[in-house]
Amino acid sequence: MSERRQTPVRVALLGCGTVGSEVARRLLGDAEELAARVGAPIELTGIAVRRPDKHPELPKELLTADASGLVESDVDVVIELIGGIEPVRGWLLTALRKGKSVVTGNKALLAEYGAELSAAASESGADLYYEAAVAGAIPLLRPLRESLAGDRITRVMGIVNGTTNFILSAMDSTGASYAETLDEATRLGYAEADPSADVDGYDAASKAAILASLAFHTRVTASDVYREGITGISASDIVAAQRLNRTVKLLAICERVAEGPEASESVSVRVHPVMIPRTHQLAGVGGAFNAVYVEAEAAGELMFYGQGAGGAPTASAVLGDLVAAARNRVAGGRGPRESMHAALPVRPMGETPTRYHISLDVADKPGVLAQIAQVFAVHDVSIAAVRQRDKHSTASLVVVTHLARDAALEATVNEISKLDVVREVVSVMRVEGEDS
Ligand SMILES: NC(=O)c1ccc[n+]([C@@H]2O[C@H](COP(=O)([O-])OP(=O)(O)OC[C@H]3O[C@@H](n4cnc5c(N)ncnc54)[C@H](O)[C@@H]3O)[C@@H](O)[C@H]2O)c1
Ligand SMILES: N[C@@H](CCO)C(=O)O
Numbered sequence: 297m298s299e300r301r302q303t304p305v306r307v308a309l310l311g312c313g314t315v316g317s318e319v320a321r322r323l324l325g326d327a328e329e330l331a332a333r334v335g336a337p338i339e340l341t342g343i344a345v346r347r348p349d350k351h352p353e354l355p356k357e358l359l360t361a362d363a364s365g366l367v368e369s370d371v372d373v374v375i376e377l378i379g380g381i382e383p384v385r386g387w388l389l390t391a392l393r394k395g396k397s398v399v400t401g402n403k404a405l406l407a408e409y410g411a412e413l414s415a416a417a418s419e420s421g422a423d424l425y426y427e428a429a430v431a432g433a434i435p436l437l438r439p440l441r442e443s444l445a446g447d448r449i450t451r452v453m454g455i456v457n458g459t460t461n462f463i464l465s466a467m468d469s470t471g472a473s474y475a476e477t478l479d480e481a482t483r484l485g486y487a488e489a490d491p492s493a494d495v496d497g498y499d500a501a502s503k504a505a506i507l508a509s510l511a512f513h514t515r516v517t518a519s520d521v522y523r524e525g526i527t528g529i530s531a532s533d534i535v536a537a538q539r540l541n542r543t544v545k546l547l548a549i550c551e552r553v554a555e556g557p558e559a560s561e562s563v564s565v566r567v568h569p570v571m572i573p574r575t576h577q578l579a580g581v582g583g584a585f586n587a588v589y590v591e592a593e594a595a596g597e598l599m600f601y602g603q604g605a606g607g608a609p610t611a612s613a614v615l616g617d618l619v620a621a622a623r624n625r626v627a628g629g630r631g632p633r634e635s636m637h638a639a640l641p642v643r644p645m646g647e648t649p650t651r652y653h654i655s656l657d658v659a660d661k662p663g664v665l666a667q668i669a670q671v672f673a674v675h676d677v678s679i680a681a682v683r684q685r686d687k688h689s690t691a692s693l694v695v696v697t698h699l700a701r702d703a704a705l706e707a708t709v710n711e712i713s714k715l716d717v718v719r720e721v722v723s724v725m726r727v728e729g730e731d732s
C-alpha cells in the first residue's frame with residue numbers, strides 16, 4: 297500500500313461555469329483516486345459562485361457567493377475559473393502573497409499581469425500553474441517550460457482558438473457565415489463569455505503572448521501582440537483560398553527574427569488569418585481542435601494536437617495542474633520558476649517579414665500587368681507567382697509574393713487598389729507554407 301499523509305491539501309474553487317463545473321464534478325467524484333496520486337487527501341473546502349441557489353447539483357455546504365472570503369480562508373490551493381481581469385487579479389495576488397498556490401485557465405489575466413502574478417508566487421514560494429490557459433487539454437505550457445528548457449526554440453505556430461477554428465472550418469466546408477456557426481460554438485461551451493474575445497482575436501493574442509513568453513524567455517504581454525480576428529473574412533476570401541488549393545486558418549505565430557545589418561535578434565508575435573495549403577498539417581485541424589507546431593534547434597519540429605476548448609478537456613489540464621501543485625505541497629517543494637532573462641525586443645508588425653496573397657479583378661487589356669508589377673517593384677516586394685484567368689471584360693489576377701516587410705506589402709496593396717485598371721480587390725491575406 298502506498299503511503300499517504302493524513303493532512304489534506306485544502307482546495308478552493310472560484311467559478312463554476314463550463315470548466316469549473318467539470319472540475320467540481322471530478323474533485324467530488326474522483327477524490328480517492330486523486331488522493332492516491334497526490335499522496336494526501338484533496339479536500340474541496342468551498343466553491344465560489346455568483347448565485348448559490350442556482351447549483352442544486354452541488355453540496356450546499358460548499359457553495360458561497362463570497363469568493364474573496366474563500367480565498368482568505370484556510371486553503372492551500374486556489375483554482376480560479378471565473379475569467380477576466382478584475383476582481384480576479386486582486387484575489388489571486390492575495391492568495392499567492394499568502395503562500396497559497398494558484399491554478400488558473402485565465403489567459404486574459406496572465407497575458408497582461410503574468411509578471412506580477414509570477415513575482416508574487418516567487419516571493420512567497422507558492423506555485424502558479426496555468427496549463428488550461430493555452431490550448432485547453434493539450435499539454436503545451438509544461439513542455440515549453442520544462443521539457444524544452446534545455447533547447448533553443450525558434451518558432452511556435454498554431455491554431456489556439458477553438459471557436460474561430462470551428463467557424464472557419466464550417467465556412468470552408470459548408471459556406472456558412474460566421475454568425476451562424478458562432479451560436480453553435482457558444483452552445484458547445486467553446487466561446488468566451490464575450491465572444492468578441494474569440495472572433496476579434498483577443499483570446500488567441502493572449503495565448504500567443506503566453507506562448508512567446510515561455511518559448512523565448514522574454515515577457516510578452518497582450519498589447520505587444522499584433523492582432524487581427526476573423527470578422528473580416530468573407531465568402532470571397534474562402535473561395536479565393538479554395539481556388540489555390542488553400543484554406544484559411546486563424547494562426548498564432550511567435551518567432552525569432554534576426555534581420556538587418558547587425559542581425560540583432562527580436563521576436564515577432566502575431567495573430568491573424570492565414571492562407572495555408574490544404575496539404576499543410578494545420579489545414580486538417582477541424583472544429584474546436586487546436587494544433588501547435590514548436591520548432592527548436594536541437595529537437596527539430598514538434599506538433600501538439602488535441603481538444604483546445606470545452607469543459608471536460610479543459611478540466612483535464614486544470615486537474616493536472618492541481619495534482620502538480622498538491623504534490624509539491626506534500627513534498628514540501630515548489631514547481632519550476634519562469635525564466636524571462638532573455639528580454640528580447642518585440643518587433644513591430646510592419647517590420648516583420650510576411651508573404652501576401654492578393655486576388656484582384658482587373659481590366660483585361662495590354663499593359664495592366666506591367667502597371668501592377670511596377671507598384672510591387674517600387675515597394676521592393678518580389679513576386680513569387682502570378683495567375684490570370686479571363687472573365688468577360690475583366691481578368692482575375694492572383695499574385696503571391698515572396699517574403700517582404702509587412703508594411704511594404706500593405707503599402708503595395710493600398711497603392712494597387714487605387715489604380716484605375718483595378719476594378720476590385722477581391723481578397724488580401726497573408727500566406728504560410730509551400731504549395732506541394
Ligand atoms: N470554456 C473553455 O473551453 C475554456 C478553455 C480554456 C480556458 N478557459 C478559461 O477558463 C475560465 C472560465 O471559463 P468558462 O468557459 O468556464 O467560463 P464561464 O463563463 O462558463 O464560467 C465562469 C463562471 O464564473 C462565474 N462568476 C463570475 N463572477 C463571479 C464571482 N464574482 N464569484 C463567483 N463566480 C463568478 C460566472 O457566473 C460563471 O458561472 C476563463 O478564464 C476562460 O478563459 C475556458
Ligand atoms: N474560447 C476559447 C476557449 C479555450 O481557451 C476557444 O474557443 O478556444
Ligand code: NA
Nearest residue numbers: 427430432434
Ligand atoms: Na494546455
